[in-house]
Amino acid sequence: MVFEGSSAAISHTGKVRSNNQDSGYSGANLFVVADGMGGHAGGDVASSIAIHRIEGLDHAYESTDDAQAELQAAATTAASDLVRASKDRPELAGLGTTLSAIIMVDDYAVIGHIGDSRIYLFRDDELTQISADHTFVQRLVDSGRITPEEARYHPRRSVLMRVLSDMDIDPELDMFVMPTHPGDRWLLCSDGLSGVVDELHIAKAMRLGLAPGRTSDILLKQALDGGAPDNVTIVMVDVGGAHPLSSGTPTVVGSAANPQGIIVPAARSSLTGWLHPVRQAANEPTHFEPAADYLEELIEEDKRRSRRRRIGWIAALVAAIGLLVGAGVVAYNWTQTRYFVGADDDSVVIFRGVQQSIGPISLSTEIEDTEILLADLPPYQRSAVERTINARSLSDAEAIVNRLRVSAEEVTGETPAPTPTPTPSEEPAS
Template structure:
């Protein structure tokens, strides 16, 4: 059965690099993205070789098992081609490429993947990453040592753990089969897109529902607007749905679309171990991916452990500094309160306090300075009420002056306001008219 759907492929050098090492393929049943590595020429050659071997898979298959077997065999053959290319051209030593491919078989997508290019599925208004990056940083994410957000900016995010290269005759691809439905939209892309445009914006572009070609253009524009430090390749595949079946021949983009007999320029110097462990901004013609040997990985792991320790120390130092600032501010605030005074009351007498009339939980911000001995019972009602509500003072001397005035009034005799009785006249005992 022929796959029914529409697709588009697009590739761009980006804003920093001087050549395009990506390749992409969009055909009748086969869809591929390959991101080359290995210097100015090696990446071009590697991704072109991979696409060249994959092209022959673009036909119908009786079963998904047959498609899987064909995909694995083509990847193994491509690895052999890379090994021969490196032997024939020593300047290409170390070349390699990522490979993410889909073969549509009836209602199923047969997927093969190695490296850090990605395959996404947009279904029911949700974008899902289908493939897992074969990178050093992804291992850190999987082990819970860093978050996905930290992985986006990790200095080792381009170190590949698995790749199609001239160092492995039997590449270990992730191979699996997924059912696909009418209305599904599949996205294959190099990290030039996924490393710049986050999933929320990719999903937003998918949600608009434009045809694959216009959607791919939209995603490319977002990558370019974000700086596009690497090559950007996008392949979009719609399953059934609103867009009609594309007609014509397969579309090949990127390095694989150029003639293969172009003279190979002198390679850029390969980065040393020191450069890998302490990278600076890469030149436009230097590789963005590395496949380190075991010794390099050991050092990368040790370095990441050191980074983790430094990060923890930094967090602890920042926490301690924050606590010290809070403690210092609290101490200064407390010291200020101890310059304040007020007149208040204890159970039965007038007392001078130092501090303010508040508490911080169980901690009182005032202390008793002097019990004046003036009894509350000896005060007039309005004076007693004022003392119980507390009377603020500017200083200890001011507080003492307030209590002296209270003491002066405390024992003063109250005015006699008892009414004088009217005298009764003597005589007949009758009231005087």
């Protein structure tokens, strides 16, 4: 049975790289994205080999089991082709490619995936990532060491742990089958899209309800507007729906669409690389497949980096607390050189400190109850004392008290004993 739906495929070099190492395929039943790795020549060749080997699977199937078996066999053959290519041409050593493929069988999607290209499903206005990234940072996310948001900017985000390459003739693909419904939209893309445009904006473009080709154009523009540091490849397919059915003519994009795609370009001279360092850097591999023990080394390095960050934060926190405590001590000592005259219950009192408090902590202490009753003061002086009267020093506070005594005497007609003036040795320095 032939799958009925509409689809589109586009691929762009991006704004930084000078050649396109991605490949994509959109056919009647088969949809594929491959993101090559291995430098200026290897990436082109690897993704082209993968697409040309797998495009033969674009036909109807009796069952999903048949489709899975053929997809796994084609991926294994593609890996053997990569091994043979690197042996025949030593300059291709280290080539490899991601592979994300969907074969539509009746009402099911047969999915095969390896690497960090992605497969998304847009269903009922919700976007879901179906594939799992086979990357070092994804392992860090899965183990709880970092968050998905941190993974987007992690310096090791391009380190691949599984990939079709000349290092492994028996690649381990994620293989599974999912039911698909009319109205579903499937998106396959290289990390040139998913690494620049987040899922929120991808879903927003999907919700516009435009045809696959138009939606793909919008997503590509967003990637380019975001800088497009890598090649961008998008394959989109609708299941049923209102959009016209595809003609059935396969669409091949990227390096696989180039008849010369699997021919190794001539080596660049060292002079050219020296004259154009940016272009030379742009042709370096976008991914790196590590040796078997590399993961543990990176995890240990990540742990050391995490410990250093933790120690740095703790040291900074301790230093900040120390500065705050030191500033608090200095500020408190300064307040204890200040004086004011105020009221305590019904009498006039001299205080050391300032009138403010920090929560339950008062910044003033009573040093002398003058025994001058507030009731004996004229109303304006009583009000001033209740509001507190600042003094420049203890001597100044004593002088204010003596004036209040005189006022109290005039009100009561009595002569209260004067407050003794402290000797210089008794008066603290201001």
